[in-house]
Amino acid sequence: MEQLSYLLFLKMVDEISTDPFTEDEAKAVVPSGYNWRSLASLKGYELEMHYRNILNELARNPGTTLGTIFAKAQNRITEPSLLEKLVIDLIGREEWTVQGADLKGDAYEGLLAKGAEDTKTGAGQYFTPRALIDAMVDVMQPGPDDTITDPACGTGGFLIAAHHYIREHHMQYLSRERRLALGAGRIWGNELVTGTARLAAMNMLLHGIGDADGPSLITVGDALAEPPKKHASLVLANPPFGKKSAITVIGTDGKADREDISYDRQDFRATTTNKQLNFLQHIMSLLEMNGRAAVVLPDNVLFEGGAGEKVRRRLLDEFDLHTILRLPTGIFYAGGVKANVLFFEKKPPRSGGVPNTTKLWVYDFRTAKHFTLKQHPLRRADLEEFVQAYLPGRPRAGREESERFKCFDYAELIARDKVNLDITWMRDPALDDADSLLPPDVIAQEIIEDLQAALNEFAAIAEALGAEVPADAEMIEEPMAY
Template structure:
C-alpha cells in the first residue's frame, strides 16, 4: 500500500473510450461486459508485471518469469494456448497472486480478437503510470448497466459510496472491511479518503498496520473476487506479491467472523437464500432466509465495540415482519442506529429496487439496559429525485445529505429540514412491527389522497409481499422440521429413490 501520495493523477479518458469501444466489438461476438473486463484485468496485470521487471531502477520480478514477453512473442494462432497455460500456472501460486488468477479462463475464443487485445490494446500503454485503477473503475461503472448479465449486482454507484465514506470518515486507526465486497468499491473509496486526508506525525507502526492489515473483504464469486483484488492492486491498496490476500473467497454468512473491524461498509446481496433453509448461527439473534436481514446480524457480529457501520439495504429490511421485526428491535437495542438515508428508486441495476442506507455504531451496552439508539435521523433523497434517472446522480446530489449529516460533529448539532427529520427510539419501538420505513414529510390524510397514488399502492404491495414471503419461509421451515426422517420433499421415502 502506498499512503505517501498526496493526490491521485487523473485517468486518461481517451484510453477509457478506446477500451470501451473494443468491449463493444467483443459484445458483438458474444462476450459480455463482465467477461471482457475479466480478460482485460488479467492482461493488464501481466503487462504491469513486465513493466516492473523491465524498469531500470527498483525493478521487481513479481511473477518469476516474463509472462507478457512470452505472450507477445507467440504467433497469433498459438497465442490462446500460451495464454491459457500462463493462467493455469499463475492460478497455482499462493497468496494474492494465486487469488488474482484463481479459476481464471480465457473467454475470447477467436485468436484474431485476442491478438488485437494483446498487441493493439494492452501492449501499447504503460499501465504502471497514471491512474489505471480509475480507468477500470469507469469501465466497471459502465458495465454495471448491463442488466442482461446482472453485472450491476456487484457494483454500488461510486458517488453514493463517496458520500457514505465522507460521512463515516475512515481514520488511520480503523480496520475497514466489506463482507460482500463485489468489485471493491467501498474499500477503494475508503483508501482514497485516507490518502486525501492523511495526517502528519503517523508512526512507523501505524503505517505498517495500514499497509498490512487495515483493509479486508469477503466475496462469494471467484470472478468477482478476482476483479476486486485486481482493483485493489491497481489502486495501490495491496501488492501482487502479498502473501496474505485482502479478499477472502467464501460465503461470509456461513460462520461467525474470525476477524473483526472498526468500520464496516457494505451493500449485501438482496433477496433470499437459494434454498428455503433458514440460516442458523449462534451469534445471530434469530434465523431467517432473508440475506439482507442475515447481513445486518452479521455486521453487528463483525463490528468491534465502538465500531461503526453503513449498510445499504432494500426497503423490505425496514418493514418486513416476523424475523425482521425481531432483528430491528435487537439492532435498536444493541446499536446506536442514528441515521437513515432513503435513496432514489432504481439506483441499482434492478430498476424497481427501493433501497436505503442504515448508519449505526456499536457502543458498550447501556448500564441501565435501555436501548443504545436514542434518536434516528432520516434523510429523504428519494422525494427529491422522483423524476430523475438515479444512474445519473453525482456527488453534488448527495452534498446536502453529507452537510446535514455533519461528519465529525456531535449529532446534537444536527438541525431538522424539510428533507431531514429525527425520531426518538420510543417513537420507533411504538410503531407496529418496529417499522423503520419512515416518511420525513407529512402526508395528506386519507387512504388514496397522496400526490402519487401509484407510489402509495406500490408501497402497500411491497409491505404485503414482504409479509407473505416471511410467512411462507416460516411455513417451509416448519414443514421441514416436521418431516419424518428419510422422507423427501415430494413424499417418496429414501428407499424408493434408490
C-alpha cells in the same frame, strides 16, 4: 468481461511496476517471464500459447492474491488474430494508469458498469453507484488506524474507496512503514461468487491494497455460514437483496424456518430466511466495540414483523442507530429497489438497561428525487446536502432539522407498531401539481420500479407461505459493492 479483465490487469500492473512515481511502494506483481511485456513481444500462435502458460503459472499458488485472481483461469479467446489485436492494437496501445488521475478505477468501473447494464445476467447485483459509495465513505471518514471490511464486497468498491480516502486525507502524516502497511491486512472483504471475488482481488491489488504473493484479502464463501473470525472497527456494505438462495440461520431463539440448509449462529438473536436481516445480524457481530457501520438495506428490513422486529429492537437497544438515509429509486441497475443506508455504532451496555440509541435522524433523499441510469444518473453532488447535514467528524448534537432531515426520540421509535422504522413525512409535489409533471420516460421508469418492488414483496410472501415461486418472479438479487 472476465477475459478482458485478465489482459487489462496484466497491462496495468506492468505500468505500475515501472512508474517512477510509485516505485518506492510498488514491486513487480507477476514474474518477468509471465508479465505483459513477455506477452506483447509475441504474435499469432506463440502469443496464444504463451498466454495460456501465463494463466496456468499465475494460478499455481492458491490462497495468495494472484492465486485468487487467476484461479481456474482459461483463455476463451481461441482465435490468435483476435487475441493479437487485443494485446497489440487495443489494450497495448493505451496507458491505463496515469499519474494524478484514477484512470485504473475509471477503467474497471466502466467495465463493470457495462456488464451491469445487462441485468438479465445478474451482473447488476455487484454494482453500487460510485456516487453513493463516495458519500457513505465521506461521512464515515475512515482513518489509518481503522480495520475495514465488507462481508459482501462484490468487486471491492467500498474497500477501495475507503483506502483512497485514507490515502487522500492522511498520507502526508504517515511514515513510509505505515503507508505500506495500509494494505497489509487492515482492509479485507468476502464474496460469495468466485468470478466476482477475482475482480475484487484484481481491483484491490491495482489500487495498492495487498501483496500479490501474500494471503488474499478477499475470501470466497458464504459470509453467513459461521461467526466472524476477526472483527472490524468499520463495516461498509451493500449486501445482496432478495430471498433467492436464502438459508435459515438458527439464532438463540432456537427457531428454524422451512429450508433444506441451515446454519447455527448463536451470535444471532432471531431466526429467519430473510437474507438482509441475517446480513444485518452478521454485521452486528462483525463490529468490534465502538465500531461503526454504514449498510445499504431494503425497506423490508425497516418494517417486517417477527424476526425483523426482534432485530430492530436489538439494533436500537444494544447499538446506537443514529442515522437513516432513505434512497430514491432509479439509482441501481436492477429494478424495484427501495433501499436505505443505516448508520450505527456498537456500544457497551449502559447501566440500568438504558438503550444505546437516544435519537434517530432520518434524511429523506427519496421524496421528489427522480433519477434514471442514463438520462439523469445519481452524482456525488446530489448527496452533498446530506453529507453536510450529517456533520461528519463533528458531534451529532450540532445537527439541525430541515424539511428533509428529521429527528426522532427512542420513545417515539419503540412505540411505533412493530418498531417500524420506515418513516416518511414528505409528499412528492409532482403528485399534487399538474404543472410539475415529470418527463414521460421518468414516469414510466418509476411505474416499472413500483411494479417490480410490489412483485418482489408478493414473491417473498408467497415463498414464506411455502409456494413455489416461478424463476422469473423471484426477488431480484440487488446491487452489491462497486
